[in-house]
Amino acid sequence: MVDAWGVTDIDSYLQAHCTPADDILRDLAAETTALFPDAAGMQVSADEGRLLTMLVQLTGAAYAVEVGVFTGYSALCIARGLTGGGRLLACDVSEEWTALACKYWQRAGVDERIDLRIAPAIETLQALPADPVIDFAFLDADKVGYPQYYEALVPRLRPGGLLVIDNVLQDGHVLNPERPGHFAVVELNETVVHDDRVESVMLAVRDGVTLIRKR
Numbered sequence: 001m002v003d004a005w006g007v008t009d010i011d012s013y014l015q016a017h018c019t020p021a022d023d024i025l026r027d028l029a030a031e032t033t034a035l036f037p038d039a040a041g042m043q044v045s046a047d048e049g050r051l052l053t054m055l056v057q058l059t060g061a062a063y064a065v066e067v068g069v070f071t072g073y074s075a076l077c078i079a080r081g082l083t084g085g086g087r088l089l090a091c092d093v094s095e096e097w098t099a100l101a102c103k104y105w106q107r108a109g110v111d112e113r114i115d116l117r118i119a120p121a122i123e124t125l126q127a128l129p130a131d132p133v134i135d136f137a138f139l140d141a142d143k144v145g146y147p148q149y150y151e152a153l154v155p156r157l158r159p160g161g162l163l164v165i166d167n168v169l170q171d172g173h174v175l176n177p178e179r180p181g182h183f184a185v186v187e188l189n190e191t192v193v194h195d196d197r198v199e200s201v202m203l204a205v206r207d208g209v210t211l212i213r214k215r
Helices: 010-016 023-035 046-059 073-081 095-108 121-126 143-156 180-193
Strands: 063-067 087-092 114-118 134-139 157-166 198-203 209-214
Touching (some): 010 046, 023 095, 046 073, 046 134, 046 157, 046 209, 063 121, 063 143, 073 087, 073 095, 073 134, 087 095, 087 121, 095 114, 143 180, 180 198, 180 209
Parallel strands (some): 063 134, 134 157
Antiparallel strands (some): 157 209, 198 209
16 A cells, blocks of 8 residues: 555554654645656655754754755644744745645644745755855755756855755656756765765655754
């Protein structure tokens, strides 16, 4: 049996042993699957969403950036973890997908914390001040753009700031890349591990998650 996040077997066991998603998140996952069945796999799972909230809380983040919003599940999780008065800059190019996101952000009462920018994310990021003020960033967008997004984000992270990158394993294709997105993620993974500006750990969470802390 496959649930709204497309998980089975050991995934279901993992889901059952972390704090469960609330009704808002569950409804968002279900509506995403119903409206966008071919793209629903891009949505983070419930346990990864819980991880994002916890990481934001642990870093005490007040200013966060997300690259790749889709229907807003991860943004909702990030916004919930921000300190009082915190803000999330959410970058995406799809008005259709983010319309659903806005609906659920409002229902969850986090819409006033989220600044949604509909534009190519690299343009939004490069237009930000160069000051290192970002506390937390989450990258889960088009994989070909990963190296560019990384280079735009790292200088703007504050010392001790955290960047979380999703899908760093590419369903195992980092070992045998075939598509441009695979090669881009391989490039990024090598860049991160050799980047003296940061320290990192790659985790086998879902399709691979790398946690990167700015030195």
